[in-house]
Amino acid sequence: MTKKASLSSAIIIGLITFLCFTGMAAEQTPTQPNILFIMVDDLGKEWISCYGAEDIKTPNIDALAAGGMIFNNAYSMPSCTPSRTTLLTGKYPFRTGYVNHWDVPRWGIGYFDWKQKPNTTFARLMKDLGYRTFATGKWQLNDFRLEPLAMQKHGFDDWAMWTGCETSKDKTHEKKSTQRYWNAHINTKEGSKTYKGQFGPDLYTDHLINFMRKNKDKPMCIYYPMVLPHTPVAATPDEPKAKGVLGKHKAMVRYIDKMVGKLVNELDELGIRERTIIIFTTDNGSAPPPRGVIGTRNGRKIVGAKSTETEVGICAPFIVNGPGLVPAGVETDALTDFTDMLPTFLELGGGTPPSDLIVDGRSIAPLILGKQQDSDRDWIMAMGYGGAKLDAQGVRGVNDFSSRIIRDKQHKVYINNERKIIRLHNLKEDPWEENNLIDKTSPELQQALGKFQAVLDFLPEKDARPLYEPRAANPWDRNIMKKRNR
Template identity: 65%
Template sequence: MNKIFLMNKSLMAGAMLFLSLGTTFAAESAKPAAKKIIKPNILFIMVDDLGKEWVSSYGSEDIKTPNIDALAKNGMTFNNAYSMPSCTSSRTMLLTGKYPWRNGYVSHWDVPRWGVAYFDWKQKENTTFARLMKNLDYKTCAAGKWQINDFRIEPQAMKKHGFDDWAMWTGSETGNAASDKRYYNPYINTPEGSKTYAGKFGPDVYSDHIIKFMTKHKEDAMCIYYPMALVHRKWVASPDEPKAKSRLERHISMVRYADKMVGKLMRSLDDLKIRDRTIVIFTTDNGTTGPHLGFSAMRNGKMVVGAKGELSEAGVCAPFIVNCPGLVPEGVESDALTDFADMLPTFVELGGGELPEGLIIDGTSIAPVILGKKQDSARDWIMSLGGGGGRMTEHGVRGAKVFGSRVIRDKQYKAWVSEQKQITRLHDLKKDPWEKTNLLDSELAEHKVALQKFQAVVDSLPDQDASPLYEARAANPWDMEIKKARTSKKINNK
């Protein structure tokens, strides 16, 4: 793949095509009984718990992912894209455009197990990209794993967050054994409510729901969020490889099935004749399940151990591929910096809109990069934080630490920041991609300059991470008792 230094003819053609879309469609819209789209569709695909070492276009030597590889070959591959280290923080950051230290979701939290009114749609600080895209006349849909509301408490949570349609695994609801199923016989919430889909395989239900939505709205502008249930444990043998026995064999079968789902959606876009105006983004929410239960795979001659929940590059530097024939340059490898905070403003810019006045976000749009209009993003650094489990207190959900550990990096250097808000490690990722050599005490001028840069970022951060914003409500029968410290039946929002 070519580095993105000079815009070649194909890049220029893609950019010109995007600029001409409005004119072309406007002219054709004059024809009677023909509704034409002037905005690109967005399909955001996010696999659960999968590092680069399991994607062959990123150098995996232990598996082939042909459908994901095709997106990379005919699109743009990012080398420096950050997710968060765990599920919840990646999702809330993606939806809000805010870092976990700002939106409060600095720890992992399985909402349905506790019954808390998590991620309250009423809070303006929790505005989602879906709500903003609806304001731009997009039809919105989500399918897969939501995780950040309890549908028993908020049965219309998805609608309130801006989604017109959805098919979401509910999460494992305390007191409801059926809800533990996300794969075989999945328990799924739709606008009609929650139920078990007996005899079905969850990933097929989620992808079929998206295809049905796309078929219905192919003449509309669509923004679709597909947070896959795959390949998170509990590991199962996929329908294509029912004889997979060991945990590793089952994991591999699930990775292949995730790749199959990507191919299935791409074929549907082709069949609906909307492939060339649908910007597809493929990524993952964090690295592969960690070393305590995890898997190792060879990547570019190096054995990589799964690092979910960790701040190493294997845990947070996610695969990130963007593809749209004619709009996104083909065969490009980009070192531009980006992280999940950038997605909300990127979607809004792609949809032709502007951010609401007064909305505070941490991200910056990368739309000019993925459309080939600019060679680099506006980001001078990116950040990842939000690992470990949250805790329930008499005041509600709280992060595990006052100031959570985090990492900050640019294209060359990476700083590790402790819970004491001190930089403890500095690595030159170009020379030391596996982060073995700590340059913190180096006397080299370039290392001191890097430290000064990252220290300025650290100094700009608050000393205490925010807490989640949600509405206080009465206790539920399944709520956790907090060492009998709860003084009332209501969770206080303090």
């Protein structure tokens, strides 16, 4: 072989090698977007400056809104457990039975049971699509003392969760387990332990970052139900001298914003920002005084309205951001609620809900990807507040039929425990719900009432009970009939 021929062969071999290598690299790069769902605990729009909050600045959250999509009409549920089970399953509380708050580590019986197919979570379904799944923050739906691998069974590959208050005969342990902030009590695959002298939000975020670093070359679905800024309020590492409920609350909100910025910076550092969709929202409105706060939004004083069916209590801040994926600078009046998240995640990942799994929500993926200008929702619903109760069969809602609200872009109705519409509001003319129009007879209002009545007629006459395998009461359980969970 001549020297010229040898050189040509080397070039060809090198070119083939390069093409093979780049082809393998392309094959290994995930085409499915990462999903980072951040849900803070007890925070209304009056504490997010891009929603008109005047008493605080949240620059990192505002940047997500400016570079993405901000929703005006997104519903959570009124309180903790209903919001979380709705989000996880894509079902309204009347189907899951979690129509009231139920703090499992505190009250025991009535856990969120992975063995029941209707309780299938988005995490399990995303794993089927090849996603690596992770959760960090607040859970409270299982007792990790009895079910140490509950998170894995719900579909999460890894986790770092505040356990929730673990009621115990050992009062020292009980006090330790309440800590979600300083000296946080956190459950991981290695078990539960107290991290003395450390601030929980830093630990949850650091666990999340470690997971992203290990899995950056794979598609990831990450659920971050933050513990902030739920009471009891706490001083943060950045503002250790913060005083009073309001001062500490503001410090905690600023720390939320800091954690959001830290996660965005990490995504940039890992080179995966442009294939990551971030959703920022809250589980319900802010807590009311005296434990909670009053904020100012667009010139109006807003009293925290957690556990109410008012717009202040359930119309959540909801921001979607993903450079190159989600259109920037969009403000939308599209309707969505937490039932939509499961089908949305699945569509973003290239899948659909199983045909044998009931899902109440509809995917908003086409909307957030800029393929549609509106969602497919004609109405959204919220329900579920107050404490649940026990009877001879176990956990159940306080009423056979829980009160709820239904709304579209203009009108909203309140439905009581007797399945009757008792309030009607025109939210475009009366956003603060001060004028009940139920007795008005205009054709427009009668048409709206007819629409909502048709939805109500479709709903079951009785709410379901939570699905779980019964078990004996734990020796540390509190008596729910004597002392209500807060």
